Amino acid sequence: MAKKELHTLIRLRKWDVDEKQRALAVVLRAEESIIARQEALEAEIKNELALAAQLPADQRGTLHGYFKRCEGYRAALTSALDDVRQRIVKAQDQLAEAYRRLKTFEVTQKQRDLAEEHEENRLETIDLDEIGLNLHRRKSA
Secondary structure: OHHHHHHHHHHHHHHHHHHHHHHHHHHHHHHHHHHHHHHHHHHHHHHHHHHHHHOOHHHOOOHHHHHHHHHHHHHHHHHHHHHHHHHHHHHHHHHHHHHHHHHHHHHHHHHHHHHHHHHHHHHHHHHHHHHHHHHHHHHHO
């Protein structure tokens, strides 16, 4: 019965590890999304600078407001990226802990399986030895 309970715990721990991996993947995708938005913002700013360079100086009045808005957006993205990276570290720690717990049960189960196999081999050897002794006694008699 204990053997079955341990297999159930191993399945539960594997499921937990899978869930932690999924959670980490979600946070990593969020990081990728923020980085992509940062890159898109930088590309947009470069495009606007190139277009503004072609305009006469009197028509560049709204450019200052645009760059101010972009700086605010850049700061928000940087803050969001810092937050997501903290969440990544936390998710990685949780995954490592879940994996450690899984490994504990797997190692315990492996040790139990080996002990059971050794006991079966020992009992089989005793049975074979007894059969051999009986055959020897019959031949001698």
